[in-house]
Amino acid sequence: MSDKKSWEEVAITAARARAEQESRSLWRAEGTPPFNYRWEHLKAVVAIAETLAQELGADRDVVRAAAWLHDLAKEEIAEGRDSHGEASAQEAKKILEATDFPPEKIPRVMYAIAQHVGLFRDEPLQNLETAIIWDADKLSKLGATSLVHYLMTNPASVPGITTERYFAQYRDWLETAARIVSSMNTPPGRKMAEERYQFMQRFYRQLAQELGQGG
Numbered sequence: 001m002s003d004k005k006s007w008e009e010v011a012i013t014a015a016r017a018r019a020e021q022e023s024r025s026l027w028r029a030e031g032t033p034p035f036n037y038r039w040e041h042l043k044a045v046v047a048i049a050e051t052l053a054q055e056l057g058a059d060r061d062v063v064r065a066a067a068w069l070h071d072l073a074k075e076e077i078a079e080g081r082d083s084h085g086e087a088s089a090q091e092a093k094k095i096l097e098a099t100d101f102p103p104e105k106i107p108r109v110m111y112a113i114a115q116h117v118g119l120f121r122d123e124p125l126q127n128l129e130t131a132i133i134w135d136a137d138k139l140s141k142l143g144a145t146s147l148v149h150y151l152m153t154n155p156a157s158v159p160g161i162t163t164e165r166y167f168a169q170y171r172d173w174l175e176t177a178a179r180i181v182s183s184m185n186t187p188p189g190r191k192m193a194e195e196r197y198q199f200m201q202r203f204y205r206q207l208a209q210e211l212g213q214g215g
């Protein structure tokens with residue numbers, strides 16, 4: 001029996017600490033910030049990834065570890081480009097190596113994390129766990145939960161936001177979201193994305209109607 005620590009406990013603790021740090025800086029808060037977006041995002045990604053993993057018969061350890069740890073180094077920029085995928089993969093490796101996580105699976109976790117960055121892609125990802133992490137990460141930006149995340153975070157990034165301004169932002173976001181839907185790798189991911197997108201369209205139309213904006 002290994003005397004190393006339980007990997008999931010360690011991964012969750014590390015992910016939560018980084019999420020809290022990011023959230024305090026976003027809200028410029030000393031104590032508990034009004035909303036911890038990163039933590040909510042991670043919980044959503046883990047739940048979606050787990051569902052997809054079950055449906056597609058993927059490795060549960062690889063998928064859960066990658067989901068918890070994929071945004072550890074969210075702020076990382078190297079040579080002017082977003083390098084948080086590679087940086088998070090390296091941090092995840094160090095964290096998992098010190099736990100009871102099966103060492104032979106660590107490279108798959110790292111690969112899935114390194115590949116998750118961006119919102120769109122032309123070619124589907126071939127590796128199953130990597131494809132699932134991409135889909136789960138993007139799915140977390142679509143649908144009703146994402147709407148809560150967006151609304152709760154908005155005042156931190158756009159002080160003085162108004163309903164009309166939010167409406168205009170949401171119209172732009174819908175265009176981006178349509179492209180996110182087409183970037184899904186797996187059939188269940190695609191189906192979930194389409195359902196979530198339909199909800200977003202309904203919400204947008206209702207809001208347009210109530211604001212007299214004609215959609």
Ligand SMILES: [Fe+2]
Nearest residue numbers: 070071116117
């Ligand atoms: Fe990310």
Ligand SMILES: [Fe+2]
Nearest residue numbers: 041070071137
């Ligand atoms: Fe993410």
